[in-house]
Each structure stands twice: as C-alpha cells, then as structure tokens.
Amino acid sequence: MQNKTFSGLFVGQNIVSLKRVDSTNDYLKKQVANSKPLPEGTVILAEDQFAGRGQFNNNWVSQPGKNLTFSILLSPxxxxxSQQFSLNIAISLAINDALCSFIGSECKIKWPNDIFFHDQKLGGVLIENIVRGANWKYSIVGIGLNVNQTSFPGSIKNITSTALITKRELVLNDVLTHLCTAIEKRFGQLKNGELVLQREEYTTKLYRLNTLAAFEREGVRFDAEITGVTEAGLLELKTKDGLRCFGLKELKYI
Structure with missing residues (x-):
C-alpha cells in the first residue's frame, strides 16, 4: 500500500494506492467503518481490482495496470x-468533462451513469450511499475507466478504451488528476445549489437523446426517444403512448 496526494485538491488530498484488491468500494467501506475514519476526498486506487462491481452487481473486468479503478469518499x-441522483449527475458530468479533454466531445453519458463513446462503453460508476435514519452519512463513488487496455475477453461486447480511440497510451496518473479536478469542481457546484443547471447539462449529454431507439421492459420491446430525466433520476421516454418515466431496474437498452 502506498499513499500520495494531489496538492491543492480536496478530492485526492489523500490517495491510497493498492497493488491488488477485490473491490475498491468494499475496501473503502471497511476503512470508513474503522474507529479512525478517513478524511473526505480520500481516493482508494487499485492497480488490480479482481472483483469489481458495476450496476446491479455486474462484474467489472479490468486488465491490471492498464486502467483506472478507484473509489472516492464524499460526504454530500x-x-x-430525495436528491441522491443529483450526486450521480455531478459525478457523470465530471467524468465526461475530464474525458473530453482527451478524446473530444463525442463522449456521452448512458443513463444512469455509464460513459460511452459512440456506441461503445468506456467506463462506469457505482455510487453507494450510506444512510443512517434520515441522515446521509457519506457516499462511496466507485469509478472504472478503460484507459490503456486494447483487448477484452471475447464475451464482452461494445467496449472500448481511450487507447483504442486515440491510438496512443495515456499516463494513468495524468488521467486521474484530471478526473479528481473535475469531480471537485462539479461537487462544488452541487454544494452551491446548482442542481437544476447540472441536470439540464446532464440531459444534453445523454446517449441516444432525442433519437428513436429500441428498449425492453418486462420482456416487451418498444421504440422510444429519450427526452430527459426527472429530479428523482427516472428516465423520461417519449413513447407512442405518450411520455413515460422508468426506474433503474425497469428498462433495458437494445
């Protein structure tokens, strides 16, 4: 284990680098539960995360030493x-901000928080909010980003990396610095009450926005257009039956 910092940043003021861990989110949860909690903004960075998790307990497969797999401790x-999805919006926008400086404006957000380049997945986010009664204690923000990996297991489809997009390798620490800076900026906006503005910007960056596409719900396929998201994070779709809203586990992209 190795500790380092990014000077001048709140996010990344304390970085714990691990050679190998099952899940950076799980590791951080255990550390927070200790009698001496870690400072807010702490980053747990893993060179090899062998049991990473995505949304709905999907596995996140990453080649050791080639990508970024890390978790951040925040206290929103x-x-x-009722505004938990606002943190998801801020983090998604921050990742989009950072990546656009490397790969351009074609980077999009696939609702709720996957990062896409055209029709291929570049990264994902898993946010775990810890609540005690009516109080929000803290959030653990897990991020997986494909950076320098250029080949993926045959069972994984529609996936890419910054190296495949730009035809060159990036310095992982440089990408992490950009991400921490962007997250700090977007988290600060959230703290200043810019929730509506961020949701509007998030909407403009949605993958498949205002484009007729196929979806599936309870085994039934239908065509619809994404028009936005609600305050609670539901996806708004324009269907033949009018405007409808769907939750995280209700909808499947085709």
Missing part, C-alpha cells in the same frame, strides 16, 4: 435524501 450531507 448538504443534499436531502
């Missing part, structure tokens, strides 16, 4: 519990 206690 200034947000009411």
């Amino acid at each position: 206690t200034f947000l009411p519990l």
Whole structure:
C-alpha cells in the first residue's frame, strides 16, 4: 500500500494506492467503518481490482495496470435524501468533462451513469450511499475507466478504451488528476445549489437523446426517444403512448 496526494485538491488530498484488491468500494467501506475514519476526498486506487462491481452487481473486468479503478469518499450531507441522483449527475458530468479533454466531445453519458463513446462503453460508476435514519452519512463513488487496455475477453461486447480511440497510451496518473479536478469542481457546484443547471447539462449529454431507439421492459420491446430525466433520476421516454418515466431496474437498452 502506498499513499500520495494531489496538492491543492480536496478530492485526492489523500490517495491510497493498492497493488491488488477485490473491490475498491468494499475496501473503502471497511476503512470508513474503522474507529479512525478517513478524511473526505480520500481516493482508494487499485492497480488490480479482481472483483469489481458495476450496476446491479455486474462484474467489472479490468486488465491490471492498464486502467483506472478507484473509489472516492464524499460526504454530500448538504443534499436531502430525495436528491441522491443529483450526486450521480455531478459525478457523470465530471467524468465526461475530464474525458473530453482527451478524446473530444463525442463522449456521452448512458443513463444512469455509464460513459460511452459512440456506441461503445468506456467506463462506469457505482455510487453507494450510506444512510443512517434520515441522515446521509457519506457516499462511496466507485469509478472504472478503460484507459490503456486494447483487448477484452471475447464475451464482452461494445467496449472500448481511450487507447483504442486515440491510438496512443495515456499516463494513468495524468488521467486521474484530471478526473479528481473535475469531480471537485462539479461537487462544488452541487454544494452551491446548482442542481437544476447540472441536470439540464446532464440531459444534453445523454446517449441516444432525442433519437428513436429500441428498449425492453418486462420482456416487451418498444421504440422510444429519450427526452430527459426527472429530479428523482427516472428516465423520461417519449413513447407512442405518450411520455413515460422508468426506474433503474425497469428498462433495458437494445
């Protein structure tokens, strides 16, 4: 284990680098549970994360030493519990901000928080909010980003990396610095109450926005257009039956 910092940053003020760990989110949860908690903004960075998790307990497969797999400790206690999706929006926008400086403006957000380049997945986010009663204690923000990996297991489809997009390798520490800076900026905006503005910007960056596409719900396929997201994070779709809203586990992209 190795500790380092990014000077001048709140996010990344304390970085714990691990050679190998099952899940950076799980590791950070255990550390926070200790009698001496870690400072907010701590980053747990793993060279090899062998049991990473995505949304709905999907596995996140990453080649050791080629990509970024890390978790950040945040305390968005200034947000009411009803606004939990606002943190998701801020983090997704931050990753999009950082990546655009490397790969251009074609980077999009696939609802709720996957990062896509055209029709291929570049990264993903898993946010675990820890709540005690009516109080929001802290959030663990897990991020997986494909950077220098250029080949993936045959069973994994529609996936890419910055190296495949740009035809060159990036310095992982440089990418991490950009990400921490962007997350700090977007988290600060959230703290300043810019929730509506961020949701509007998030909407403009949605993958398949205002484009007729196929979806599936309870085994039934239908065509619809994404028009936005609600305050609670539901996806708004324009269907033949009018505007409808769907939750995280209700909808499947085709």
